[in-house]
Amino acid sequence: MPSFFRSAGARLTVVRRAGSENPELTIAAETRSRLYLASLLRSHERSATNRRLRNPHVPSFLLQQPLRRKLPLLISSLVFVVVAVLSGFGYKQVERAMIAATEQRVANAAQQVGGMLHESVLGLRRNAHLLASDSNVVHFLRRDSPRSRAAVDVTLRGDIGRLPQIVSRALWSRGQLRYSLPPGDSSRASPTLAPSDSTQSAMRAWVSPLRLQQKTIVYDVVAPVVAGRDPLGYLVETRRLGTGQSLQFVRDLIGSGASFLLGNADGSLWTDLAGTVTAPSRSPLSDSPIEYPRDHVMQVSATDAVATTPWLVTIEIPRRIAIAPARQFIYGAGIIALLMIALGVIAAWGMSRSITRPMDDISRAAEGIADGDYTRRANVSSENELGRLAASFNAMAAKVEAAARERENTLSLFDVVIASAPIGFALLDRELRYLRVNDALAQLNGKPAAAHVGQLVSEFQPELGEEREALLRRVLDERQAIVDVELLRSPKRKGGIERQLRASCFPVALTEGPPIGIGMFVAETTERRGLEAQLQQAQKMEAVGQLAGGIAHDFNNLLTVITSYGAMVMADLPRESPHTNDVQEILNAANRASSLTRQLLAFSRRQVLQPNVLDLNALTGNLEKMLRRLLREDIQLVTQFDPQLALVNADAGQLEQVIVNLVVNARDAMSRGGRISIETSNVTLGEGYGPMHANASPGPYVLLAVSDTGKGMDKATQAHIFEP
Incomplete structure (x- = not known):
């Protein structure tokens, strides 16, 4: 195909023309340009054939190998890639599923352990409150005497023997230690003040943050001692964290492979119930499970706050344990992949032998046809796909043989394509004279196509001018295309419409040598201006x-x-x-x-509308009284409502504003009085209504019409009707 067709990037479509205005004149006038194009085409194809013979392409080592070797290698590689991709994808899916399940597991475990601790703390606070409310404790803090001290000693020792978690009990008043059990234990400071949150009251106990006391992790349960509304002091019960059975119970609850951490919300102390540990590297306060490294091991963890305490509970599971099923999956997939690759190699080798032999025969026949022997045919008699391929090849060879005899008729095909193009096309020589013009450009210029041949382009396209002709010269000199040049063609008569054109020009050249002409496409774009x-x-x-x-x-x-x-x-x-x-x-x-x-x-389309189901009759009726106050005495307001009107879903405020604006505009347009009508009704829109009215879909609608007897609007006013 000539290069000027390739440069335009056009798709060639053969169509049957219905005939031109004067076909005999057109054919006679185009004979000269057609013969010129034919000589160019023959010269171009001969030079291209010679270049292919002089400069054969040297394929790479892989391409030089026969098909019987490449086919097994290709199939084996394809099987390997498919299996590898599927295995990798499957591994990622299983890994993602395992991580998600683990995150859910640690989140549930954290919530369960946090809830269990919360229930336990509630019981401890309740017991401490009851103990602080005992009359012996209150009497002792009011008046310290041997008798009251003996009574309070009996009260505070009552259950300490059967509760090994209790480290000590003490009574504080006005910042001083008044009583301690065991006696003489004055090692700790005054009790932690009550939390400031609204969940605590002066009559309820609270727990303190965890602390380390003589290598033992303890916490305090503090209960205020009051008489009436007068605070007397505090009961402080120091407890050690549960170990042994408590730790085993927590481990059974969170499951195997998981770790339990308990710590203060401020990060000052963390423990696993067996000893102190480092706090999580990231903030444990999170709405969802997180991943972070601990001791160079990635952990999947979730944190939950223990209600009414300054504690946080964290459940951790090493990521390698979470994704262990995914690794087992990839091991199994690898074994299956090796088996599939081995079977693929065996099957591919057998398949290649059954394919390459017939292909060799077809290849030799094709080489004979390439050498000019169009009588060569493939001798493959099988009835499989290769047999059908050989039959198709023989049919193709017969068509090639017939096409070789009809080669001279191919130029007429190009004439049909050019003449049938919906946009204007012209081929110019180096002197900018027309060699070929299709009917579209001839109609655009208002002259027959035959009248263009041999004439200068400036005679029929004056919009090009001297500046545009310089651009065409540059196309020839620099061999560069000019795309989408805007042109204006003045009207030929007064009152006519200025026509806007868009042209693209490209050099028509053989691979070697200067361009032989210019190809030009011209399309009218006047409608686009609107x-x-x-x-x-x-x-x-x-x-x-x-x-x-x-x-x-x-x-x-x-x-x-x-x-x-x-x-x-x-x-x-x-x-x-x-x-x-x-x-x-x-x-x-x-x-x-x-x-x-x-x-x-x-x-501005920024308001968030609030549509509601409403009755237009009721909405308009409510506005009627206000609308009448807006009108003058010489203007009559008439309403006509459909009693069977359907409900609508709309913003009531917007509809009210629209109605008021329409009525006010109608009032201003009736300087001598008149009538304003507001009507509602049910309507059904047909298929033909939508395209002319904002693409409304056909179907049932509710109609709200506001009309008046004013003077109306001229076209200039209508052009600005939707402007603010």
């Missing part, structure tokens, strides 16, 4: 909407402050205050201003 004007209008309205939305947003923030402070002032004023009405007027003005901002936001 579409661009519409786009500019839409962009202008969008910019106005954005400006209005920004102003409304900022103004609405100021109104929020005014409304809020006005409501606060109104709440502080007594009902009989003389300023009540003034403040109410401020609030009313702010609400009216807020309505204006909603209109601006609706115009």
